[in-house]
Amino acid sequence: xxxxxxxxxxxxxxxxxRTLLAYRGAxxxxxxxxDQAVVMTELLRPxxxxxxxxxxxxxxxxxxxxxxxxxNRNGTPIVILGTVRGREKRPTxxxxxxxxxxxxxxxxxxxxxxxxx
Amino acid sequence: xxxxxxxxTRFRLGDTTVTIGRGTTNSVQLHDTEVSREHAxxxxxxxxxxxxxxxxxNGTFVNxxxxxxxxxxSGDQVQLGRSLLLYTGMKEDHVEDLxxxxxxxxxxxxxxGSRIVHSMHQSEGSEILAPPADETxxxxxxxxxxxxxxxxxxxxxxxxxLDIDQLLARxxxxxFEWVDxxxxxxxxxxxxxxxxVPKVRRHRRGVQTDERITISKTILxxxxxxxxxxxxxxxxxxxxxDAAKSILQLAVREAICVPMQGRYDVVGAIYIDTALxxxxxxxxxxxxxxTQEHLKLMIAIAHQAALAVEDTSYxxxxxxxxxxxxxxxxxxxxxxxxxxxxxxxxxxxxLIELGMKDHAKAVTDGTxxxxxxxxxxxxxxxxxxxxxxxxxRISALVLDMLTFSKEREPVPEPSDLNEVTGDVIELMKxxxxxxxxxxxxxxxxxxxxxxxxxxxxxxxILNVVTNAIDACQECDEKLVTVATVYDSKERMARxxxxxxxxxxxxxxxxxxxxxxxxxxxxxGTGLGLPVSQKILQEHGGQIRVESxxxxxxCFTLEFPATTPHNGSSADHFDEIRGSTNIEHLPADHVxxxxxxxxxxxx
Numbered sequence: 001x002x003x004x005x006x007x008x009x010x011x012x013x014x015x016x017x018r019t020l021l022a023y024r025g026a027x028x029x030x031x032x033x034x035d036q037a038v039v040m041t042e043l044l045r046p047x048x049x050x051x052x053x054x055x056x057x058x059x060x061x062x063x064x065x066x067x068x069x070x071x072n073r074n075g076t077p078i079v080i081l082g083t084v085r086g087r088e089k090r091p092t093x094x095x096x097x098x099x100x101x102x103x104x105x106x107x108x109x110x111x112x113x114x115x116x117x
Numbered sequence: 118x119x120x121x122x123x124x125x126t127r128f129r130l131g132d133t134t135v136t137i138g139r140g141t142t143n144s145v146q147l148h149d150t151e152v153s154r155e156h157a158x159x160x161x162x163x164x165x166x167x168x169x170x171x172x173x174x175n176g177t178f179v180n181x182x183x184x185x186x187x188x189x190x191s192g193d194q195v196q197l198g199r200s201l202l203l204y205t206g207m208k209e210d211h212v213e214d215l216x217x218x219x220x221x222x223x224x225x226x227x228x229x230g231s232r233i234v235h236s237m238h239q240s241e242g243s244e245i246l247a248p249p250a251d252e253t254x255x256x257x258x259x260x261x262x263x264x265x266x267x268x269x270x271x272x273x274x275x276x277x278x279l280d281i282d283q284l285l286a287r288x289x290x291x292x293f294e295w296v297d298x299x300x301x302x303x304x305x306x307x308x309x310x311x312x313x314v315p316k317v318r319r320h321r322r323g324v325q326t327d328e329r330i331t332i333s334k335t336i337l338x339x340x341x342x343x344x345x346x347x348x349x350x351x352x353x354x355x356x357x358x359d360a361a362k363s364i365l366q367l368a369v370r371e372a373i374c375v376p377m378q379g380r381y382d383v384v385g386a387i388y389i390d391t392a393l394x395x396x397x398x399x400x401x402x403x404x405x406x407x408t409q410e411h412l413k414l415m416i417a418i419a420h421q422a423a424l425a426v427e428d429t430s431y432x433x434x435x436x437x438x439x440x441x442x443x444x445x446x447x448x449x450x451x452x453x454x455x456x457x458x459x460x461x462x463x464x465x466x467x468l469i470e471l472g473m474k475d476h477a478k479a480v481t482d483g484t485x486x487x488x489x490x491x492x493x494x495x496x497x498x499x500x501x502x503x504x505x506x507x508x509x510r511i512s513a514l515v516l517d518m519l520t521f522s523k524e525r526e527p528v529p530e531p532s533d534l535n536e537v538t539g540d541v542i543e544l545m546k547x548x549x550x551x552x553x554x555x556x557x558x559x560x561x562x563x564x565x566x567x568x569x570x571x572x573x574x575x576x577x578i579l580n581v582v583t584n585a586i587d588a589c590q591e592c593d594e595k596l597v598t599v600a601t602v603y604d605s606k607e608r609m610a611r612x613x614x615x616x617x618x619x620x621x622x623x624x625x626x627x628x629x630x631x632x633x634x635x636x637x638x639x640x641g642t643g644l645g646l647p648v649s650q651k652i653l654q655e656h657g658g659q660i661r662v663e664s665x666x667x668x669x670x671c672f673t674l675e676f677p678a679t680t681p682h683n684g685s686s687a688d689h690f691d692e693i694r695g696s697t698n699i700e701h702l703p704a705d706h707v708x709x710x711x712x713x714x715x716x717x718x719x
Contacts, residue, residue: 011552012461015503016461016503103464103467104467
């Protein structure tokens with residue numbers, strides 16, 4: 001069973017993603033802040049990270065970079081929802097989904113990534 | 118950008134190199150055909166911004182001089198094609214602290230015993246230039262004094278207005294006061310076309326006013342292109358213009374035309390003339406009325422006027438730039454918030470769609486899979502709740518936007534603060550329960566009927582209570598207490614909203630009432646508190662905040678208690694309390710021992 005880490009400060013968004021992923025038989029882990037997600041990535045080694053870029057309130061984008069680095073170390077793909085600060089520093093392997101997005105294509109993208117993992 | 122098609126646009130420079138040009142790939146794209154595709158670039162070198170020309174066709178100019186590479190200083194003007202940019206730099210790092218070097222001391226302290234021996238009002242400043250009563254000096258000195266006085270008054274006049282039309286009219290009036298001209302006009306250069314456009318026209322009293330002022334284009338071009346003032350008594354006699362053959366054959370006239378030379382460019386021209394009839398020539402005993410001294414004076418006046426015109430134009434451009442930046446920020450903030458709401462609506466709708474499909478599957482072929490159908494209904498309900506919540510969010514956003522944008526006066530009417538606050542509690546009960554926040558309500562025991570705008574006050578309280586509930590969401594202790602207080606001594610009505618939430622950092626406290634500043638990330642519009650504060654201020658009140666990070670916050674909304682009877686503070690409230698006539702009290706007021714109700718459970 002795949003494990004997806006949802007990093008989103010909106011309880012509502014987490015609820016939607018949790019419900020949709022449960023439909024696909026995935027287990028979800030949840031974090032509200034990027035630093036919390038870094039720890040969970042290291043410890044729980046999820047199969048995929050869904051990261052809402054709005055969680056990063058810094059102007060430097062450093063929390064996002066830390067999470068990306070943690071994911072890279074574990075070989076975990078990240079889907080970033082929204083726009084990332086300091087975009088030029090972003091690894092090209094990340095999947096970016098601009099807001100507002102449709103859930104159908106997002107779920108298909110997640111399924112593809114989980115299938116490839 | 119202070120001149121050109123993109124006038125008013127403001128570009129913020131960061132630590133990355135900024136390319137400027139006509140091409141779409143530039144960080145700063147200029148819509149100017151005289152700008153090269155890749156014209157110049159700005160890069161950070163140490164703590165300075167360096168401008169570098171990238172081999173442009175028409176060159177890069179700083180303060181009127183062509184440059185290949187230039188270290189910009191605040192206030193430098195950069196000309197690219199027809200576009201003029203003003204660079205406002207970073208704060209100087211090494212500003213000398215003069216506090217230790219200049220002492221302002223109290224009298225009788227360490228002063229040197231100086232006293233005022235003479236004083237003069239600022240308006241008397243120009244009198245220093247007036248000739249003394251026993252003036253016996255040479256006529257030259259008298260004229261010099263007079264000219265100095267004219268310049269002093271010009272400088273004063275141009276420094277007192279930010280309206281260009283008003284400024285030009287004043288300049289023209291002063292010229293007519295000092296120079297015996299018949300007609301005159303001021304023309305300003307159109308920033309787009311470079312053509313001179315007449316702005317002000319004056320006639321001496323008695324001169325026919327419907328007569329057109331005809332000015333030779335050759336003379337104007339000579340004045341503006343060469344930045345040189347001219348005095349013409351009869352243009353046909355002036356060799357410099359004969360070649361052009363376009364000097365209009367005017368009547369015998371004397372004219373002065375001077376450029377309005379600004380700091381870096383000619384911004385326009387001033388023209389005055391006078392008709393010299395044979396009768397007048399005989400009268401004054403000379404064929405000349407205007408002298409070189411007049412010309413010099415006019416050049417000096419035009420320069421002062423040009424500086425003022427430039428300052429006014431740049432000030433307007435700066436204001437426009439600030440305005441555009443504010444509009445940009447507003448649109449960006451609102452778009453971001455609307456995007457998040459739309460995301461929620463899409464999520465809710467998708468869940469409903471999913472539930473509907475599952476429900477359809479659960480009831481096919483005449484059989485019903487009850488468990489699957491129930492699960493589908495649960496999914497649909499979940500989706501619908503999310504859609505509904507986002508409907509409320511967009512509705513609240515629209516109301517906040519309207520409240521914030523409207524220059525409105527509150528519509529006070531006899532209202533019950535307990536009732537208005539109670540309505541907010543009722544409205545927020547469900548939301549508090551959903552997120553496990555205990556919502557306590559402590560209405561004042563005796564709250565008089567007060568004059569305030571109940572709808573606006575409802576909005577103000579609702580925003581603060583919503584924030585309080587949100588602040589508790591991620592905390593272990595989730596408690597929000599709302600209380601109303603009537604302070605008969607200070608004659609103030611108060612609504613206190615205390616929460617056990619995350620609290621506010623000391624540094625953030627000053628910013629919480631700033632528009633579009635939200636500590637809720639994507640969930641906050643940054644409009645709630647500014648709107649509440651605006652409403653309270655409209656009622657002559659304020660919002661006070663006490664908060665400690667990690668400990669929670671207490672917001673107090675307070676406004677002067679005004680009663681419906683006499684419009685003054687609640688004088689009669691003491692009478693109400695002292696008598697048995699309690700019908701003025703709200704019908705549903707809560708006795709002290711029943712004052713605390715709880716909405717929502719942890």
